[in-house]
Amino acid sequence: QVHLSLGPDGATRVTPGMLLDGDHPSFEGFVVEVLDPTGKSLGDVVDCSHLGDTLVFRVTEPCTHNSCWGYLLPEDKLGPQFDCPADSLFVNCDVDALALPPPPVQDNCDPQPLVLPLGDTTITDDICDGVLVIRWWKAIDNLGNSSTCEQRIFITPTDYFDFPEDTAWTCSQYAAHPNITDPTPLTGDLQTTGSGKPVGVSGLYCNFNFSIHDDTIPACGNTFTIVRTWSAFNWCTGEVVTTDPDGDDSEQLIKIRDLTAPKLIRPPFSVSADTKGNLPVLCRSHGLLLPPEVSDACGKVTVRIFTPNGEAEYVNGQDGLAGGYIPAPGLRIGTHTVVYRAVDACGNVFELPVPVTVVDDEEPIPVCDAITDLNLGTEGLAELPAQVLD
Template sequence: SGDAFPIGITTLSYQASDGFQNSVCTFKITVIEYFPTGGSALSCRSQINLAVNADCEAPVGAGLFLLGNNYHCFDDYTVQFQNQFGFQIGPNLSSHIGQTIYAKVTDPATGNTCTTAVNLADNLAPAVTCLDTIVLPCSIPLQELDPDHLGWPQVEENCSGYTLQYSDQYVALACDDTLFNGEYSAYLRRIWLATDQHGNTSQPCRQLVLLRRFTLADLSFPPHYTDLPGQQPSLNCAAADTSPAFTGAPAIDGQPLYPFAAACEFTVQYTDQQIPFCGGGYTVLRTWIVLDDCQNLFANYVQTIKVTDKTPPTISCPGSLSVGTNWANCTAVLQLPAATYSDNCSAVTSSIHSTAGTVNGNLLTNVPIGVHVVTYRAQDACGNESQCQLQLTVYDGSPPSAVCSPSKFVSLTTTGIANINASVFNSGSSDDCGGSLTFQVRRLSDPCDLA
């Protein structure tokens, strides 16, 4: 049967059955070890070429290196490997592929040795297994056909690292193509090769990518931007991007056909009509035309893109103010400082309002004493409004008007002293803001000075 038998006696039994009874036959095989004649010297080959197998391993039995057959069983000998400097290496020899190493065969019974120079090589190329055929929409961007998107093949290499490279053949198919019955617009044939670190190159592995053809019925059109139910919000004129890259284009399987229809046999164009709106706003009526070059049919579609001013103006108020009243009527009159306004889309109209007094432009009059709030409002051309406020404090800024009697005659008491209330000297003093007045009288510095 081709089986190997060890040294010694091996008993073999065979059994045969005919359905009624069994018959057994037994015999023995005796293997006698060969003993070399004429001495125990070893003779090795001077040099051999040795290639590793699929597991990056090499057979290292003594029979590979010994010359002739006047030896014990080869298993009785030991084999060691050395580098060119005589240092022992192994048992893994993969790091020495491409080098010349030395196999030393030793007879443990006698100590006799011999040596063979071994040119160790890796002659097995990597094996590359490609992915199955892939079917994609013809609208897929060409950059998405690279292996990072589609996947890389499986590579099996026995020993070392490898480099993997590919080449592409892109073939556009005619509308009446018979190779694939007109089902595909194009195909990509990708050929893979792997080369290991020892220069072994794999057999080519061929991968096929088919780009499926579509018709106008497969088209989807971009959405409207109008704020209406079921549609996209309108765009803000402060930073409106109405380009198809943002607002969309006719597409197949989610892949836009504009500005490039890739492998699909479609021609896609559009025209815009712009209708002004309030402020800097406007509406774009975008008419798309898609031509099926294979069937000579077309479809059109009007996309509405509304650009509106949704952002109120920015406004910044002056700081808080504190003013005194006028001399005549106990109210304040002031020119209010201007606020700062800006708007991204249109001109701004502004107004000022106060919780007290009368506002005329920036002039505020008839403001009574107290703390009041002044409100600045800004409105753009589309009615968006913003406001800010400042605090205005009005205080009594005019002193009373003092009117004194030119002279008063006062009688002294028996003690020679007279007490006079200060209000006695008042002769019609008044204050613009009303209220009670406090009077004080001060004697001249020289009581005898009558001048």
């Protein structure tokens, strides 16, 4: 019975010298064949797929055809191998060294060996000279073989940072998420984002402190602009920095804008004819044009109503928020297009054409003369036209 250790690549070629006892001047000419438990020939190569199996080997001398056989037990005694660098990994001060992944590791037979942290230490004698973080790792394969690695990370102070760029938001975004103007990082998520902060120096061991001063300038409606001035202090050099290495100054503009027109809802409706007509002139209406439903995310809205005869006469004396009356000479019976126009405080306009139908919904009322004289003809008959009675 022979124990066979697999190599770093997970496979081992079985040679006669591994299997034969005694002194042999040369193993040249001997042929090795390995059989799996089902009797299938594996040639002379054994790999990780045969771990745990008891294999049979046969060694044959071709000239005499003499052979011997025995049992072969494959074993994996190698631990996972770290790609453990001898030199320190240099990172900028805004990198969280303890969040970095472990060095790469691979194993000859286990595609996913377990990697565990064993501990870490941080040497911070003077962070202006840099900070050394040492981390220890252990890797264990599925057979319990293990190895360790010491990872050294050197955090360097920096002179580079980037003041935040100007940003713009809509007033509806600001109304739902007022946090978007905070001096915090841009995250891409309205729930958590701010309008940005200097990039490259936000780490625990960075050598900059920052402060801000905000001036808010009102604009149209509920919109405004924040003029945010950043101050950067390098406490390793004692310098106050007002321009970043890219040449950007420390002033940031944060705009809350209204780019969306207001919305109007006004379904078609009818008005009654309220001015009598004399044929061939039909009846007309000076009736009430119903007010629309108005919505806008950013403040006050003015509504105007235009008919084919001109602008309506408004109920509130100012605009069409409460509706208005059809101007003279009124609209004839039939369907007409009335335009509702909404303008918000920032000049965004929305127009809604609404069909308005003037209807004659009053039945005629006959008025008869109380006394009518009627003369009979020679035949005792007379004709009585309707207009004689009306």
